[in-house]
Amino acid sequence: MxxxxxxxxxxxxxxxxxxxxxxxxxxxxxxxxxxxxxxxxxxxxxxxxxxxxxxxxxxxxxxxxxxxxxxxxxxxxxxxxxxxxVLDSLEAFTHEMHAFRAHTAASKNYVNILFSSNEQALCALMFESIAKKSALIPFLNLEKASLEVLLSVSNFLHAELSSLEHNIHFYIGQYQVSAKSLEEVNRIHLSKVAIQDEQMGEAQPIHSLVKVGTVPAPVDT
Known part of the structure; x- marks a missing residue:
């Protein structure tokens, strides 16, 4: 750029x-x-x-x-x-910068390698196995693999981790923005409830206009 x-x-x-x-x-x-x-x-x-x-x-x-x-x-x-x-938007912007900076720094360590057809097939198999939760990794003898293949695997894992780190920073920023927005909404709602309670407490009580007296005993006829 x-x-x-x-x-x-x-x-x-x-x-x-x-x-x-x-x-x-x-x-x-x-x-x-x-x-x-x-x-x-x-x-x-x-x-x-x-x-x-x-x-x-x-x-x-x-x-x-x-x-x-x-x-x-x-x-x-x-x-x-x-x-x-606007503090929430500023912090979200800052999180985006941190995430992009981490991703850019990781990308600088990426090494481009030219592979033979056999090495490309092996790399494709390894990439597919990693994508499927590394089901085949225990069966691959990485100690005997060529340096180019090992670098390819390293680059792939490095790129995946960088992408994961970027997503973590992004979702942390989104969560913090959402949490602060929800906190502000709750604060406003609680303030309104408190004002309503205070107004109800200051209202004059309604007194009954019915006079309470003694009931006469029944008279025998």
Whole structure:
């Protein structure tokens, strides 16, 4: 992916983000929680603009800057600032970057090998056996296999593990976003219930207008 063409306004984004981030970091040192919340929200709004996570991930400076901004936002929340509304989407974007970065790093170790027809047949058999929960692996004598075949098996397993790691990061991010959304919905619902209970408790009790008296004893006739 040619970085110069894939993200034409990269330098502008880096300049604006660095300038805003440095200003907010210095401004939050002596500000009250309300001001901090506004500054954090301003930084979050800047980060939520349309970005391709692959563009940010493949540029080292942009990747570190984005992650540093998200970490700073979380640190301010821990010290009393209000969590910005777009925090979930920022964290999901960060998880996507981490997953893509791990997958890219794993792909750099992939080795392309030219095989003979016999080795290709053996590799196909091994790949199929691995896909079927490695049912035939105990019957294959890997100690006597050629180096190319062993590298092929290693590459295949490495690619499968990288894909699994990517999926784990992705689903963890999706789960955290869903969990926070559900938590927010429950909090709003419980707040409404509490308000209704409070209003019902403040209502005046209804007193019966029927006077209770003594019933006379029956008279013998």
């Amino acid at each position: 040619p970085l110069s063409n894939s993200w034409p306004d990269r330098q502008t984004w880096l300049h604006n983000t660095n300038k805003l981030f440095n200003f907010i970091k210095h401004s939050t040192n002596s500000s009250n929680p309300t001001i901090c919340s506004l500054l954090v929200a301003q930084l979050a709004e800047h980060l939520k603009e349309r970005l391709n996570f692959k563009h940010v991930t493949t540029h080292e400076e942009a990747y570190k800057l984005y992650c540093a901004c998200v970490e700073f936002i979380n640190s301010q929340i821990l010290t009393g600032a209000k969590a910005p509304f």
